[in-house]
Amino acid sequence: MPLTPFLKDTAFSPEEIALLVRAYTDTLSMLRLIDRTDLATDLVARTIIEFAKQGERDPVRLRDRTIEALSGSSSDVA
Numbered sequence: 001m002p003l004t005p006f007l008k009d010t011a012f013s014p015e016e017i018a019l020l021v022r023a024y025t026d027t028l029s030m031l032r033l034i035d036r037t038d039l040a041t042d043l044v045a046r047t048i049i050e051f052a053k054q055g056e057r058d059p060v061r062l063r064d065r066t067i068e069a070l071s072g073s074s075s076d077v078a
Helices: 014-032 037-052 059-071
Strands: none
Touching: 014 037, 014 059, 037 059
Protein backbone atom coordinates (compact mmCIF):
# COMPACT_ATOMS: atom_id res chain seq x y z
CA MET A 1 0.00 0.00 0.00
CA PRO A 2 1.29 3.50 -0.70
CA LEU A 3 2.10 5.83 2.17
CA THR A 4 -0.46 8.47 1.25
CA PRO A 5 -3.57 6.79 2.74
CA PHE A 6 -1.88 6.96 6.15
CA LEU A 7 -1.42 10.72 5.78
CA LYS A 8 -5.16 11.42 5.55
CA ASP A 9 -5.52 13.09 8.95
CA THR A 10 -2.10 14.74 9.14
CA ALA A 11 -0.90 18.27 8.45
CA PHE A 12 2.31 17.72 6.50
CA SER A 13 3.28 20.07 3.68
CA PRO A 14 3.76 18.68 0.17
CA GLU A 15 7.54 18.97 0.65
CA GLU A 16 7.37 17.04 3.92
CA ILE A 17 5.19 14.37 2.31
CA ALA A 18 7.82 13.96 -0.43
CA LEU A 19 10.45 13.35 2.29
CA LEU A 20 8.20 10.84 4.05
CA VAL A 21 7.56 8.99 0.79
CA ARG A 22 11.31 8.84 0.17
CA ALA A 23 11.90 7.46 3.67
CA TYR A 24 9.09 4.94 3.16
CA THR A 25 10.35 3.64 -0.18
CA ASP A 26 13.95 3.52 1.07
CA THR A 27 12.87 1.61 4.18
CA LEU A 28 10.87 -0.91 2.17
CA SER A 29 13.83 -1.39 -0.14
CA MET A 30 16.27 -1.96 2.72
CA LEU A 31 13.86 -4.41 4.36
CA ARG A 32 13.29 -6.09 0.99
CA LEU A 33 9.55 -5.61 1.25
CA ILE A 34 8.31 -5.76 -2.32
CA ASP A 35 4.66 -6.69 -1.83
CA ARG A 36 2.92 -3.42 -0.94
CA THR A 37 -0.12 -5.38 0.30
CA ASP A 38 2.04 -7.02 3.00
CA LEU A 39 0.90 -5.84 6.44
CA ALA A 40 4.53 -5.13 7.29
CA THR A 41 4.43 -2.20 4.85
CA ASP A 42 1.57 -0.70 6.89
CA LEU A 43 3.71 -0.94 10.00
CA VAL A 44 6.58 0.78 8.20
CA ALA A 45 4.27 3.60 7.10
CA ARG A 46 2.77 4.11 10.54
CA THR A 47 6.20 4.11 12.18
CA ILE A 48 7.63 6.67 9.77
CA ILE A 49 4.61 8.92 10.25
CA GLU A 50 4.89 8.63 14.02
CA PHE A 51 8.54 9.70 13.95
CA ALA A 52 7.64 12.55 11.60
CA LYS A 53 4.91 13.69 14.01
CA GLN A 54 7.64 13.82 16.67
CA GLY A 55 9.52 16.27 14.45
CA GLU A 56 11.92 14.13 12.43
CA ARG A 57 12.12 15.26 8.80
CA ASP A 58 15.37 13.78 7.53
CA PRO A 59 14.48 10.81 5.29
CA VAL A 60 17.68 8.92 6.13
CA ARG A 61 17.12 9.27 9.87
CA LEU A 62 13.45 8.36 9.43
CA ARG A 63 14.49 5.23 7.55
CA ASP A 64 17.16 4.27 10.07
CA ARG A 65 14.98 4.94 13.13
CA THR A 66 12.14 2.94 11.58
CA ILE A 67 14.38 -0.03 10.86
CA GLU A 68 15.78 0.14 14.40
CA ALA A 69 12.31 0.37 15.94
CA LEU A 70 10.99 -2.55 13.91
CA SER A 71 14.00 -4.69 14.68
CA GLY A 72 13.55 -4.07 18.39
CA SER A 73 17.07 -2.70 18.79
CA SER A 74 16.00 0.79 19.84
CA SER A 75 14.11 2.41 22.66
CA ASP A 76 12.01 4.36 20.12
CA VAL A 77 8.37 3.43 20.29
CA ALA A 78 6.26 3.63 17.17
